[in-house]
Amino acid sequence: MNRGRWIVWGGYALVMLAAPLIFRSSLAHTMLSQMGIAIIACLAYNMLLGQGGMLSFGHAVYSGLGAFFAIHTLNLVANGQLAVPVSLIPLVAGLFGLVFAVLLGYVTTKKAGTPFAMITLGVGELVWAMSLMFPGFFGGEGGINGNRVVGKPFIGISFGPQIQLYYLIAVYTFVCTAAMFAFTRTPLGRMLNAVRDNPERVEFVGYSTQIVRYLAFIASGFFMGISGGLAALNFEIVTSEVVSATRSGAILLFTFLGGATFFFGPIIGAVLMVFALVLLSELTLAWLLWLGLVFTFMVMYAPGGISSLVMMNLRVASFGKLEPLVPQYGALAITGLGAVLGAGAMIEMLYHLQLNEALGPTMKYLGIALDAKSAGSWLGAVAVTAVAGAAFEWLRRRFARDWDRTQEEIAAEIQRREAALA
Amino acid sequence: LDASYFLVSLLNGLSVGLLLFMLASGLTLIFSMMGVLNFAHASFYMLGAYVAYTITQAVGFWWGLVLAPPLVGVLGALFERHALRRVHKFGHVPELLITFGLSYIILELVQIIWGRQAVNFLPPESLRGPLFTIVDLPASLSFAWGPPPDECKAVAGAVCTQFPAFRAFGMAVAIGMLVAIWLLLTRTRIGLVIQAALTHPEMVESLSHNVPRVFMGVFGGGTALAALAGVIGGALRVTEPSMALAVGAVVFAVIVIGGMGSLAGAFVASVGLGIIESFAVGSDRSIADGLKALGMAVTPATFGYAVWTVKMSQVAAILPYLLLVLILIFRPKGLFGTREG
Numbered sequence: 001m002n003r004g005r006w007i008v009w010g011g012y013a014l015v016m017l018a019a020p021l022i023f024r025s026s027l028a029h030t031m032l033s034q035m036g037i038a039i040i041a042c043l044a045y046n047m048l049l050g051q052g053g054m055l056s057f058g059h060a061v062y063s064g065l066g067a068f069f070a071i072h073t074l075n076l077v078a079n080g081q082l083a084v085p086v087s088l089i090p091l092v093a094g095l096f097g098l099v100f101a102v103l104l105g106y107v108t109t110k111k112a113g114t115p116f117a118m119i120t121l122g123v124g125e126l127v128w129a130m131s132l133m134f135p136g137f138f139g140g141e142g143g144i145n146g147n148r149v150v151g152k153p154f155i156g157i158s159f160g161p162q163i164q165l166y167y168l169i170a171v172y173t174f175v176c177t178a179a180m181f182a183f184t185r186t187p188l189g190r191m192l193n194a195v196r197d198n199p200e201r202v203e204f205v206g207y208s209t210q211i212v213r214y215l216a217f218i219a220s221g222f223f224m225g226i227s228g229g230l231a232a233l234n235f236e237i238v239t240s241e242v243v244s245a246t247r248s249g250a251i252l253l254f255t256f257l258g259g260a261t262f263f264f265g266p267i268i269g270a271v272l273m274v275f276a277l278v279l280l281s282e283l284t285l286a287w288l289l290w291l292g293l294v295f296t297f298m299v300m301y302a303p304g305g306i307s308s309l310v311m312m313n314l315r316v317a318s319f320g321k322l323e324p325l326v327p328q329y330g331a332l333a334i335t336g337l338g339a340v341l342g343a344g345a346m347i348e349m350l351y352h353l354q355l356n357e358a359l360g361p362t363m364k365y366l367g368i369a370l371d372a373k374s375a376g377s378w379l380g381a382v383a384v385t386a387v388a389g390a391a392f393e394w395l396r397r398r399f400a401r402d403w404d405r406t407q408e409e410i411a412a413e414i415q416r417r418e419a420a421l422a
Numbered sequence: 423l424d425a426s427y428f429l430v431s432l433l434n435g436l437s438v439g440l441l442l443f444m445l446a447s448g449l450t451l452i453f454s455m456m457g458v459l460n461f462a463h464a465s466f467y468m469l470g471a472y473v474a475y476t477i478t479q480a481v482g483f484w485w486g487l488v489l490a491p492p493l494v495g496v497l498g499a500l501f502e503r504h505a506l507r508r509v510h511k512f513g514h515v516p517e518l519l520i521t522f523g524l525s526y527i528i529l530e531l532v533q534i535i536w537g538r539q540a541v542n543f544l545p546p547e548s549l550r551g552p553l554f555t556i557v558d559l560p561a562s563l564s565f566a567w568g569p570p571p572d573e574c575k576a577v578a579g580a581v582c583t584q585f586p587a588f589r590a591f592g593m594a595v596a597i598g599m600l601v602a603i604w605l606l607l608t609r610t611r612i613g614l615v616i617q618a619a620l621t622h623p624e625m626v627e628s629l630s631h632n633v634p635r636v637f638m639g640v641f642g643g644g645t646a647l648a649a650l651a652g653v654i655g656g657a658l659r660v661t662e663p664s665m666a667l668a669v670g671a672v673v674f675a676v677i678v679i680g681g682m683g684s685l686a687g688a689f690v691a692s693v694g695l696g697i698i699e700s701f702a703v704g705s706d707r708s709i710a711d712g713l714k715a716l717g718m719a720v721t722p723a724t725f726g727y728a729v730w731t732v733k734m735s736q737v738a739a740i741l742p743y744l745l746l747v748l749i750l751i752f753r754p755k756g757l758f759g760t761r762e763g
Contacts, residue, residue: 110750110754122675
């Protein structure tokens with residue numbers, strides 16, 4: 001193992017250790033715990049999407065069922081019918097995630113590509129509808145409650161305070177991240193990449209693509225289950241919402257935003273997911289619209305997600321060519337922000353007219369009082385959006401040209417270096 | 423199981439199935455032409471209902487029925503031209519993802535423009551009444567056009583079931599659409615070009631047809647069909663923001679069951695599903711009843727009691743997905759599919 005890897009993994013562990021000590025508010029601790037849970041889920045999801053090229057629309061099934069089994073295990077422990085330490089309950093959940101992946105994955109992984117996506121959607125709907133059919137196990141509308149403080153504290157750890165649970169989550173997150181990274185280096189992980197890139201050739205070499213997909217699906221289900229078990233411990237309540245298509249969609253969306261092509265991409269996505277779910281949803285009612293727009297533009301212009309953007313810029317920087325691009329980034333950011341704020345004003349005015357009619361037409365937007373019924377506010381918002389949008393598009397085209405030229409220069413530079421070596 | 427109940431269930435199932443087929447046909451068309459699974463298909467269905475609602479408020483239902491599908495179709499074509507075509511080179515997963523993103527955007531836009539509550543979108547005045555009534559007298563079974571005849575009140579033990587005119591209208595529209603698509607694809611020049619572009623895009627291109635434009639037209643046409651289904655479905659059921667999600671997953675199940683890319687398969691699967699569901703909804707039997715009839719006692723102590731006592735009417739909602747799983751196990755290419763993907 002080289003030094004760079006030690007630094008990266010050491011830094012990862014250090015960030016997780018230090019984060020709750022730097023951000024001490026209870027909101028921060030809640031969010032950090034959720035981030036750990038989301039990181040496991042997104043990484044596990046990316047075992048399929050990024051490494052296997054399998055687009056699943058129903059992956060919350062495995063984390064969700066894991067969560068239900070975790071909360072039932074917790075309740076059995078509380079009743080004294082079972083003796084499992086609380087810290088191992090996520091593993092129990094992982095095992096159940098694995099069992100269900102073995103069961104349902106057999107059907108799902110019979111296909112690849114688009115049919116695979118549709119089948120996962122169908123299986124997801126199946127499980128979700130069933131969760132409403134069996135209130136005895138799934139708790140119906142109210143869900144199943146639990147209490148993670150069970151038994152005597154062990155060396156002072158009861159998992160009652162959020163910070164203690166956070167460190168449990170952090171340990172799981174670190175170990176799972178390491179395990180999933182190790183998975184990419186196993187022969188199975190390599191075959192999975194091959195199945196993604198050239199399934200026909202894999203068949204000719206003598207492997208069954210179906211079995212490779214199936215095994216990867218099972219491994220992914222195990223880690224999804226662990227994430228679900230941690231979520232059950234964290235929230236102490238599990239409702240049927242955890243197996244819903246909404247949850248699956250969120251995992252897919254943020255894994256992709258973070259970037260499916262690099263191993264660390266989903267970690268960025270998971271952190272963003274918690275910020276979006278906790279903070280952005282407070283900020284505006286239309287947050288899903290913004291999310292959808294960002295996602296769509298990302299698919300169109302940067303299908304590698306944020307991590308690929310980071311890596312591309314690092315590459316440019318390593319050739320010393322990033323500096324001339326920086327002012328352009330600044331201009332793009334300013335005009336882009338202008339367009340977003342203008343469009344945001346219109347959306348907020350529409351929502352204001354719809355929902356807060358009784359409060360009168362005046363509303364606050366970024367500290368400015370806007371009259372949602374006056375033509376002036378609307379014209380202003382349209383003008384800001386149009387001008388900033390047009391400027392952004394003009395800058396973007398110029399930037400695209402410069403960017404392409406920089407890439408060509410880098411390619412030429414690489415060729416020159418290779419020629420010099422030869 | 424009496425005859426009138428049977429007839430009503432059959433007719434209801436047929437109407438649900440035909441509505442499903444209207445959606446599934448557009449989806450299948452787009453899929454078989456372009457290899458793109460349009461995840462936002464049900465969103466266009468919802469958009470069709472809302473646009474038709476707005477037009478109905480302004481100038482009446484019939485204009486809504488005529489104008490909403492082409493309007494939504496143009497939106498679909500624009501999306502294909504400016505977004506979908508751009509990611510085509512990245513492969514199938516980004517294509518699927520961009521339509522997934524679109525489904526979020528459409529849902530939110532609909533909520534911003536029309537609100538989060540259901541809107542009051544009704545069939546036109548002339549189609550609100552019953553088309554015919556099934557009169558089930560103790561002695562005989564007969565039909566009567568229009569509202570229930572006097573026998574219903576006069577004779578004791580008479581069961582009269584009305585069949586709404588708009589439901590029948592929706593079925594007629596679906597069948598008309600089926601015939602129109604079939605004629606368009608098999609009997610016209612455009613249809614020939616589309617069919618050829620499906621299997622031999624390069625050849626068609628070298629015969630100087632604009633294949634990307636054909637694809638744009640197919641995508642627009644497919645979304646217009648979804649919107650037409652939306653006009654009927656919205657007026658027949660409820661026009662609300664959750665209507666897309668409710669029907670979307672079922673339509674996907676339908677086209678997998680029927681066989682990916684097979685129009686005939688989609689037809690059989692959607693009508694079959696509609697009928698099975700409609701009979702299941704009306705039945706409150708469970709597996710436990712069946713076991714009892716076989717002489718086996720099922721008590722709360724029996725293992726899996728909750729599973730055995732689930733009523734058929736509760737199972738109706740998950741039937742499409744159960745069938746999907748069964749089909750995949752026993753016939754992976756679907757009912758009418760030609761290839762295993």
